[in-house]
Amino acid sequence: MIDFADVTYRYPDGTNALTGASVSFQSGEITAIVGPNGSGKSTMARLMMGLLLPTDGRILVDEQDTRTTPASVIRRLVGLAWQNPDNQLVCGVVEDDIAFGPENLGLTTTEIAERIDEAEDLLQLGDIRTTSIHSLSSAQKQLVAVAGAMALRPSYLILDEVTARLDPSSSHRLLDGIRVWARDHRSGVIMITHHLSEVLRADRVCRLEALPSGGRVAAFGSPDEILRDAKHDDDVALESPLYDTIFRLEQNGVHLAGVPETVDELVEQLCR
Amino acid sequence: MSLNLEHIGVRAGGRMVLSDFCLQLEEGEWMAVVGANGSGRSTLAQVAAGLLKPRRGCVTFNGIDIWSRDGKPARARLGLVMQRAEDQFLGETVYDDLAFGLRQRRVAEPEVERSVEETLGLVGFDLQEVRGRSPLGFSGGQRRRLAIAAILVLQPKVLILDEPFAGLDCQARLDMVQLLEVLHRRGEMTILSLTTDLDFVMQANRLALLIDGKILLVGHMPDFVANRTLCREAGIMLPEVIRLALGLRERGWTVPILGSVGALESAIASQWGQRKHA
Ligand SMILES: Nc1ncnc2c1ncn2[C@@H]1O[C@H](COP(=O)(O)OP(=O)(O)OP(=O)(O)O)[C@@H](O)[C@H]1O
Numbered sequence: 183m184i185d186f187a188d189v190t191y192r193y194p195d196g197t198n199a200l201t202g203a204s205v206s207f208q209s210g211e212i213t214a215i216v217g218p219n220g221s222g223k224s225t226m227a228r229l230m231m232g233l234l235l236p237t238d239g240r241i242l243v244d245e246q247d248t249r250t251t252p253a254s255v256i257r258r259l260v261g262l263a264w265q266n267p268d269n270q271l272v273c274g275v276v277e278d279d280i281a282f283g284p285e286n287l288g289l290t291t292t293e294i295a296e297r298i299d300e301a302e303d304l305l306q307l308g309d310i311r312t313t314s315i316h317s318l319s320s321a322q323k324q325l326v327a328v329a330g331a332m333a334l335r336p337s338y339l340i341l342d343e344v345t346a347r348l349d350p351s352s353s354h355r356l357l358d359g360i361r362v363w364a365r366d367h368r369s370g371v372i373m374i375t376h377h378l379s380e381v382l383r384a385d386r387v388c389r390l391e392a393l394p395s396g397g398r399v400a401a402f403g404s405p406d407e408i409l410r411d412a413k414h415d416d417d418v419a420l421e422s423p424l425y426d427t428i429f430r431l432e433q434n435g436v437h438l439a440g441v442p443e444t445v446d447e448l449v450e451q452l453c454r
Numbered sequence: 455m456s457l458n459l460e461h462i463g464v465r466a467g468g469r470m471v472l473s474d475f476c477l478q479l480e481e482g483e484w485m486a487v488v489g490a491n492g493s494g495r496s497t498l499a500q501v502a503a504g505l506l507k508p509r510r511g512c513v514t515f516n517g518i519d520i521w522s523r524d525g526k527p528a529r530a531r532l533g534l535v536m537q538r539a540e541d542q543f544l545g546e547t548v549y550d551d552l553a554f555g556l557r558q559r560r561v562a563e564p565e566v567e568r569s570v571e572e573t574l575g576l577v578g579f580d581l582q583e584v585r586g587r588s589p590l591g592f593s594g595g596q597r598r599r600l601a602i603a604a605i606l607v608l609q610p611k612v613l614i615l616d617e618p619f620a621g622l623d624c625q626a627r628l629d630m631v632q633l634l635e636v637l638h639r640r641g642e643m644t645i646l647s648l649t650t651d652l653d654f655v656m657q658a659n660r661l662a663l664l665i666d667g668k669i670l671l672v673g674h675m676p677d678f679v680a681n682r683t684l685c686r687e688a689g690i691m692l693p694e695v696i697r698l699a700l701g702l703r704e705r706g707w708t709v710p711i712l713g714s715v716g717a718l719e720s721a722i723a724s725q726w727g728q729r730k731h732a
């Protein structure tokens with residue numbers, strides 16, 4: 183469990199990024215973090231990794247306080263794929279890049295090969311395995327960055343808007359791969375996103391709001407609960423054209439059995 | 455008066471990313487190019503913006519070859535908002551970053567300040583609040599807005615936007631669409647936007663489908679609906695509400711595909727009622 187207890191973070195230049203956040207992220211669950219731009223999502227990710235330390239309050243990662251535990255210990259537990267993959271990729275060809283992290287953990291060659299195979303398999307990177315990083319398109323770089331983070335097998339994997347620049351088919355490939363990976367290793371996944379469809383497929387949702395005093399946890403619960411209060415709140419920054427339509431249909435007496443995750447599911451439910 | 459890409463060829467990584475590529479942007483139009491990952495959007499954006507000199511072909515702006523000896527002023531009228539905002543930041547502070555290009559053009563400082571303040575306002579920032587902060591000390595979505603401001607402040611004639619909506623929250627997307635609409639409607643700017651999906655591009659005058667470095671379709675939403683198999687093969691999704699209408703039609707409903715969202719919703723609501731009774 184990653185446990186935030188009344189955490190406040192202020193950047194050195196005085197910007198308030200997060201105030202009084204108390205929330206916990208379970209291993210074995212996929213938690214989505216949502217909220218408008220500047221509401222403190224990426225800051226929360228940096229805090230979980232021990233890259234930033236709380237200005238106030240404390241964070242425990244599997245019972246270990248990020249303020250007093252060596253960063254190297256925290257970083258074995260918590261992995262991150264960045265909002266911007268170029269910050270993360272090292273060099274060389276794809277499989278060397280994925281191997282870079284596991285090599286630093288001192289694993290055997292067989293173990294390393296196994297992890298590369300697993301990541302490449304889950305994200306279907308076979309055809310670019312020996313391609314050099316600098317000639318990849320940005321989407322491919324994003325997939326490789328996630329593969330590298332997976333290969334470290336952290337107990338918690340944070341994905342900061344990794345699908346933001348992916349087309350729908352690459353997004354699906356990535357999300358499906360992550361799901362299988364999380365299940366196989368019973369890892370926790372923390373997914374920062376602006377996409378409602380990703381929120382609906384999470385086990386748990388943490389919704390932040392942006393206040394002048396910094397980001398604040400406005401709600402924590404199941405996707406259904408979050409959606410329900412989203413209907414009464416304009417400030418959720420989660421609308422999508424489809425869900426606007428669903429809300430309006432409900433207002434016009436069309437009662438659906440559940441919240442559909444895709445257009446096809448909505449069609450199914452309407453036809454039922 | 456237009457931006458013209460003629461028979462462009464660009465090679466990278468041992469293959470042609472764009473080959474014999476042609477595109478014409480009329481003055482004052484907004485063209486939206488959609489293409490899947492790796493289809494060549496960023497390469498096209500850089501060629502159109504005069505930041506990448508194509509190996510073959512010619513880019514002209516108002517009839518002037520932008521890579522000829524007299525092409526520099528023409529290139530200065532083209533502005534590209536890059537896919538990664540970070541690639542674009544030039545100043546230590548927000549103010550210096552936005553002032554950079556204007557100062558290079560020897561604009562007087564009071565005028566620089568006025569332009570910077572006005573442009574930051576367009577993307578929802580207050581100069582006094584952000585003036586001394588580093589552009590890198592902003593969140594992902596905020597950086598994107600800053601990057602757009604840094605190009606707008608130079609008042610380009612042609613504004614090229616590579617993935618303008620990535621990383622923006624829903625409200626910020628709507629605000630961005632609205633801003634582009636205003637700039638476009640005022641007729642001051644020709645816009646070329648490049649995205650991976652057809653959501654948020656309804657306001658464009660023309661849509662183009664880019665597949666493996668080639669434009670395979672130019673037209674409007676109905677043309678994309680008619681060619682939906684081609685779109686699907688190219689990895690491009692139609693807007694959600696259109697997919698909903700198409701899906702229901704396949705199941706025997708009578709719903710409008712290209713009408714307003716309101717018309718679709720009332721058609722669904724009334725037929726849902728009828729089906730329940732039946
Ligand atoms: N390095 C930094 N220095 C100073 N302030 C920062 C820094 N990074 C972020 N901030 C500020 O902290 C607040 C929270 O930023 P954060 O990046 O956590 O937001 P976010 O929720 O991830 O937003 P986005 O959806 O735009 O990525 C914002 O007001 C931002 O401007």
Ligand SMILES: Nc1ncnc2c1ncn2[C@@H]1O[C@H](COP(=O)(O)OP(=O)(O)OP(=O)(O)O)[C@@H](O)[C@H]1O
Pocket residue numbers: 316317318319320321322347466467468471489490491492493494495496497498537
């Ligand atoms: N410097 C380079 N070396 C090798 N290949 C390259 C280079 N630049 C681009 N490419 C290849 O050219 C193709 C088009 O690249 P481009 O970046 O223009 O695509 P894109 O549509 O913008 O993709 P993305 O969705 O990743 O942003 C990609 O397959 C990419 O791998």
Ligand SMILES: [Mg+2]
Pocket residue numbers: 223224225265342593594595
């Ligand atoms: Mg962020």
Ligand SMILES: [Mg+2]
Pocket residue numbers: 320495496497537616
């Ligand atoms: Mg690109």
